[in-house]
Amino acid sequence: MEDEYLRFGPEALRIELRQLADAGRPVGEVVEDLETLATDMAADDRTYHERARELLDRCEQLPSGHRTEPDTxxxxxxxxxxxxxxxxxxxxxxxxxxxxxxxxxxxxxxxxKPVETWTREEVRRFLTTTDQSLDSYLRADVAGSDEFAMDATGGWHDWVTGMxxxxxxxxxxxxxxxxxxxxxxxxxxxxxxxxxxxxxxxxxxxxxxxxxxxxxxxxxxxxxxxxxxxxxxxxxxxxxxxxxxxxxxxxxxxxxxxxxxxxxxxxxxxxxxxxxxxxxxxxxxxxxxxxxxxxxxxxxxxxxxxxxxxxxxxxxxxxxxxxxxxxxxxxxxxxxxxxxxxxxxxxxxxxxxxxxxxxxxxxxxxxxxxxxxxxxxxxxxxxxxxxxxxxxxxxxxxxxxxxxxxxxxxxxxxxxxxxxxxxxxxxxxxxxxxxxxxx
The missing domain is CATH 1.10.4080.10 (ADP-ribosylation/Crystallin J1)
Incomplete structure (x- = not known):
């Protein structure tokens, strides 16, 4: 059974490190452990899942960063x-x-919705390639669309009825x-x-x-x-x-x-x-x-x-x-x-x-x-x-x-x-x- 929603992958640990740094929290004592574990997890994230939870517990206990960004x-x-x-x-x-x-x-x-996982440049390239614009809902049944990941999120105007x-x-x-x-x-x-x-x-x-x-x-x-x-x-x-x-x-x-x-x-x-x-x-x-x-x-x-x-x-x-x-x-x-x-x-x-x-x-x-x-x-x-x-x-x-x-x-x-x-x-x-x- 695919149970990704129950587990942590290496990317989650890398995001945690960036989140801590952006919030101004002291990451010195966890940065090496986060980077090492993220590398280890890339090989077998099931084996290292418990270590990830323990490390994230340590991250949660780090002192607060920006004092002008309260949570209450x-x-x-x-x-x-x-x-x-x-x-x-x-x-x-x-x-x-x-x-x-x-x-x-x-x-x-x-x-x-159809382009929510795409970058601005990908959206622009799609519009140019398929000769469409954003002044109407986007379609998949157009020439040139086969160059793109059309089924990433769905929602194309010709694929759906209603909302x-x-x-x-x-x-x-x-x-x-x-x-x-x-x-x-x-x-x-x-x-x-x-x-x-x-x-x-x-x-x-x-x-x-x-x-x-x-x-x-x-x-x-x-x-x-x-x-x-x-x-x-x-x-x-x-x-x-x-x-x-x-x-x-x-x-x-x-x-x-x-x-x-x-x-x-x-x-x-x-x-x-x-x-x-x-x-x-x-x-x-x-x-x-x-x-x-x-x-x-x-x-x-x-x-x-x-x-x-x-x-x-x-x-x-x-x-x-x-x-x-x-x-x-x-x-x-x-x-x-x-x-x-x-x-x-x-x-x-x-x-x-x-x-x-x-x-x-x-x-x-x-x-x-x-x-x-x-x-x-x-x-x-x-x-x-x-x-x-x-x-x-x-x-x-x-x-x-x-x-x-x-x-x-x-x-x-x-x-x-x-x-x-x-x-x-x-x-x-x-x-x-x-x-x-x-x-």
């Missing part, structure tokens, strides 16, 4: 800048806005189901129970899979995010945050808190901050003038001196200085390599891509342009395009979204959830609206 909500709030926290009382979001958010999220995921299953959408529905069953006062243990009852472990990846494994081993949250988890600052929590912004209009602080309760099941520090930023940004949308203002409000809910805040502020600074969009994306790629697994899926460069697309969208965003820019930027294409589609769709409303993007979703969605495998878009909107209206 109270400490995070002490390190954040001034912000609105809550705007004047707003009514619950309208049906059209929520339908736009869900549909926009689906459209972004659907566009980015294909994707973990980015699974977690949005999981968040909604948690809110429906437990209310806005849910805690991380409540969320964990929904995961265990609904999600098959082999449909999860990186930090989420590790957290799930920890739950099965009787590890309680938030230790589930730290134990044997090299992926704790990757993008996973950020893609789970949207629904918390949908249900807290005008209350970015509340949205960030809900996203934090979710994120801490599997992530720490910047991994949590990305989720808090996205949720707060969405919650701010009904109360601000444009997308760039929403991006800025989202930042008021994360620590000022965190790596995530610094990176997003760099992007906003480039926009203010008059740098063009493509030049901004080039700058992100100059620092982060999307061909490298750790860097390609780390929360920081992906948050920068999201911020860039939204900051350059202006006051009159176009869904198609925004999605094309998100996918064309590389990195985690379906995650970033899903977040972008969610924000733009929430801002514009469903009636303003082009039919060519929303019609193929076809009303029904596919998920991995045991209790909700084929939800209809309209039902998700209705349920989200009910949660938003609840106290």
């Amino acid at each position: 909500l109270a400490a995070i709030r002490q390190e954040r800048p001034d912000g609105p926290r809550r705007f004047e009382a707003l009514s619950s979001p309208g049906h059209d806005a929520l339908r736009g958010a869900w549909a926009g999220r689906c459209a972004g995921i659907r566009l980015g 294909p299953r994707d973990d980015d959408l699974d977690f949005t529905v999981v968040a909604l189901e948690t809110l429906r069953s437990c209310g806005k006062e849910f805690n991380t243990t409540d969320l964990a129970q929904v995961w265990l009852e609904n999600l098959p472990v082999c449909k999860l990846h990186t930090a989420e899979r590790v957290a799930y494994r920890n739950l099965l081993n009787a590890v309680d949250p938030p230790a589930t995010a730290r134990r044997w988890n090299p992926y704790r600052e990757l993008i996973g929590a950020q893609i789970r945050a949207d629904c918390y912004g949908y249900v807290t209009p005008g209350a970015p602080e509340r949205a960030a808190e809900l996203a934090f309760r979710d994120a801490r099941l599997s992530h720490v520090a910047n991994g949590c901050y990305g989720a808090m930023w996205v949720a707060a940004m969405l919650a701010a949308l009904p109360a601000v003038k444009n997308l760039q203002d929403a991006v800025a409000v989202g930042l008021t809910e994360v620590p000022t001196d965190s790596r995530l805040a610094a990176a997003i502020n760099d992007v906003l600074g480039w926009r203010k200085a008059g740098i063009g969009f493509e030049a901004a994306i080039d700058r992100i790629h100059a620092t982060w390599d999307d061909a490298d697994f750790y860097e390609g899926y780390h929360v920081v460069p992906n948050a920068q891509v999201v911020a860039a697309v939204l900051a350059w969208a202006g006051s009159d965003p176009d869904l198609g342009t925004a999605l094309a820019r998100a996918v064309g930027a590389g990195f985690d294409t379906d995650c970033n395009a899903g977040t972008i589609g969610s924000v733009v769709g929430f801002h514009l409303g469903f009636d303003a979204l082009p039919d060519e993007w929303v019609a193929p979703i076809d009303g029904a969605l596919s998920t991995a959830l045991a209790d909700r495998p084929r939800p209809w878009l309209e039902d998700l909107v209705t349920d989200t609206l009910a949660v938003a209206r609840a106290s």
Whole structure:
């Protein structure tokens, strides 16, 4: 039986070393052991599995690095800048806005899904070779496609009907189901129970899979995010945050808190901050003038001196200085390599891509342009395009979204959830609206 989800491979140890170093933790006493064991495991990872767990236990006990990147909500709030926290009382979001958010999220995921494991250069080469563009969903039945790994993730327009299953959408529905069953006062243990009852472990990846494994081993949250988890600052929590912004209009602080309760099941520090930023940004949308203002409000809910805040502020600074969009994306790629697994899926460069697309969208965003820019930027294409589609769709409303993007979703969605495998878009909107209206 292939039980990779239960084991650690050499790449996980190498990622752990990079994660420790990036967090500013002292790696001197473990670096040689991590590198040696990673080499040994490449030959026989079953033999060295126990050694890997013991070594990761040692890594977890290393002193903290960046003191301005705390992991508790109270400490995070002490390190954040001034912000609105809550705007004047707003009514619950309208049906059209929520339908736009869900549909926009689906459209972004659907566009980015076929190429989510590819680099920016591979995406560009594919578009040129097959004479396609990102102004519509991508097809596999075209001349030149046989040069590429077309079955890596699926989702090609001519291969699917409606909205294909994707973990980015699974977690949005999981968040909604948690809110429906437990209310806005849910805690991380409540969320964990929904995961265990609904999600098959082999449909999860990186930090989420590790957290799930920890739950099965009787590890309680938030230790589930730290134990044997090299992926704790990757993008996973950020893609789970949207629904918390949908249900807290005008209350970015509340949205960030809900996203934090979710994120801490599997992530720490910047991994949590990305989720808090996205949720707060969405919650701010009904109360601000444009997308760039929403991006800025989202930042008021994360620590000022965190790596995530610094990176997003760099992007906003480039926009203010008059740098063009493509030049901004080039700058992100100059620092982060999307061909490298750790860097390609780390929360920081992906948050920068999201911020860039939204900051350059202006006051009159176009869904198609925004999605094309998100996918064309590389990195985690379906995650970033899903977040972008969610924000733009929430801002514009469903009636303003082009039919060519929303019609193929076809009303029904596919998920991995045991209790909700084929939800209809309209039902998700209705349920989200009910949660938003609840106290």
